[in-house]
Amino acid sequence: MYSYEDRMRAVLLYIKLGKRANATIRQLGYPTKNALKHWYREFARGRDLSAGYVRTKQRYSDEQKRIAVEHYLDHGRCLAWTIKALGYPCRGKLSAWIDESDPDGRRRVLTGNSGASTRSEQQKRAAVIDLCSRRESARSVAQKVGVSRQTLYDWKNQKLGREVPASMTRRRELPPTASRDELERELEALRSDVKRLQLEHDLLTKANELIKKDLGIDLRLLGNREKTLLVDALRQTYALPELLTRLEFARSSYFYHRSLLSLEDRYAELRQNIVTLFETNRNCYGYRRIHAALARGGEQVSEKVVRRLMKQEQLIVTTARRRRYTSYQGELDPAPEILVNRDFHAARPNEKWLTDVTEFQLPAGKVYLSPIIDCFDGLVVSWSVSTRPDAELVNTMLDAAIETIADSLERPLVHSDRGAHYRWPGLVVTHAKCSADPLHVTQRVLTG
Known part of the structure; x- marks a missing residue:
């Protein structure tokens, strides 16, 4: 209890510092913030403080004390439950009333710290280690040790300090759980x-x-x-x-x-006849030829009906794509010099010859023609025909052309499109054989 002088000194300093409670308490070292404000309000009312604290009236009657103590003894000796049920007093005052009612100690209040003072330092250290390395709650650790949870934390603060966390295990942060309604909406959407x-x-x-x-x-x-x-x-x-x-x-x-x-299919019989005609002719008849075949058989029906029924039955004519003939097969060897240079005029016969392979589509199949044309008058010097565009076709044509000038000294220049036929090894061998005889002209035969 503070004296009159201490209280008056605190109030005057509080007023001097601009009613700053923290600064006043820091300078004097007392009292609490609430006590200082209470003293100031008393000083403001009468410009003075009371000489001392005198209780004019007892706060709790003897009957209230007796009821509180009896309730504590009859309801499991629990301080918290008694205070909650009656609404009074504080824990310390109720403990004091219980001690007053039983001086011999038979009714002394039992607390969770009753066995804490009997623990050795080694036991306290082991309990703190279990608390900091636990995988369970602190209450479970306290129950195993036999002390209260608060006592366990007090031991931790004494051994490690308040700044050290009570659990060293790293907790995994869980994502915030969604509400049940949101989860149900997501489940329904899925x-x-x-x-x-x-x-x-x-x-x-x-x-x-x-x-x-x-x-x-x-x-x-x-x-x-x-x-x-x-x-x-x-x-x-x-x-x-x-x-x-x-x-x-x-x-x-x-x-x-x-x-x-x-309804019954009105075209069931016609549908079957169309399928039969299509399969009989090796899947080659389109709707026009199918319609003509039906007309020859005495069935008069629209072309649109035939086309629709063929589409429903998926009767599709498969035609092979006609490939255009070409003799180009890439660059097999270095290109020779172009001696003709787009000048296809000749001053005399057997000066410039032109050659190429042409494809003809005939009912019996494809036929390939390989001629040699003289640029002087367009004369066909020689030609050969075959069903295959191979080296034999070109070699036969060239041999026949050489025979026409075997007895003369003329050396014609042969011009081609540099297709694969004119660069195959067989044609080169023919040139090599003919070059040994001065009557043959293949020494001057060049592809350009």
């Missing part, structure tokens, strides 16, 4: 996506099985009849509105085409 994807997968599978469509077909591009077949095939598994919505198919259109499917 279920909806799975159902939608399963429906699309089943539609594509049935389209491949029933109407022979590729698995990557766009279902919206199907015809109404094809959509009707898909809906009927999956109606036992999915609801009708789901199927119609996914296919973008009107309900009225579905029932209309479904009624048409239930």
Whole structure:
């Protein structure tokens, strides 16, 4: 209890420092902030402080004390429960009342620290180690040691200090848990996506099985009849509105085409005849020739009907792509000098010869012609024909051309398009053989 002089000194300093409680307490070292403000309010009312603290009236009556002590003894000797049930007093005052009512100590308050003073330093150190390295709660560690949780923390503060955390284990930070409603919405969205994807997968599978469509077909591009077949095939598994919505198919259109499917096919016999004609002619007849064949057989039907039925039965004529002939096969050797230089005029016969291989399409097959033309008057010096554009075709032509000038001293210049026929090894060997005889002209024969 502070004296009158101490209290007056604190109030005057508080006023001098501009009513700053922290500065006043820091300078004097006393009292608490609430006590200082209480003293100031008392000084402000009467410009003075009371000489001492005199309680004019007892705060709790003897009856209240007796009720509190009896409640404590009759309800498990729990201070907290007694204070909570009665609403008074504080823990320290209730403990004092209990000690007053039983001076011999039979009713002394039992606290969790009753066994704390009997612990050795080694036991305290082991308890602190268990607390800091625990994988469980601090209450569980305290129960194992046999002390209260607060006592365990007091030992930790004595041994390690207050700045050291009570648990050295690194806790994994968990992401914030979403609410139950949000999780249920996400679950419902996932279920909806799975159902939608399963429906699309089943539609594509049935389209491949029933109407022979590729698995990557766009279902919206199907015809109404094809959509009707898909809906009927999956109606036992999915609801009708789901199927119609996914296919973008009107309900009225579905029932209309479904009624048409239930009718007898009026073109059943014609459909079979078309399939027979198509297969008999090795899958080569289009709708025009099929229509003509039906007309010769006495069946009068529109070309559009024939084309529609062939499309429904997927009767497609497969035609091989006609390849254009070319003798170019890449650069086999260095290109020779171009001596003609686009001047195809000759002053005399057997001065410049031109040659090439030409392909002809005949009913019996392809035929290849290889001639040599004289630039002087366009005379065909020699030529050869074959069903294959090979080296023999060109070599035969060249040998025949050489024979026409075997007895003269003329040395014609042969010009070609540098195709593979004129650069094969066989032609080079022919040139080498002819170059030994001065009557042959292949010494001057160049491809350019």
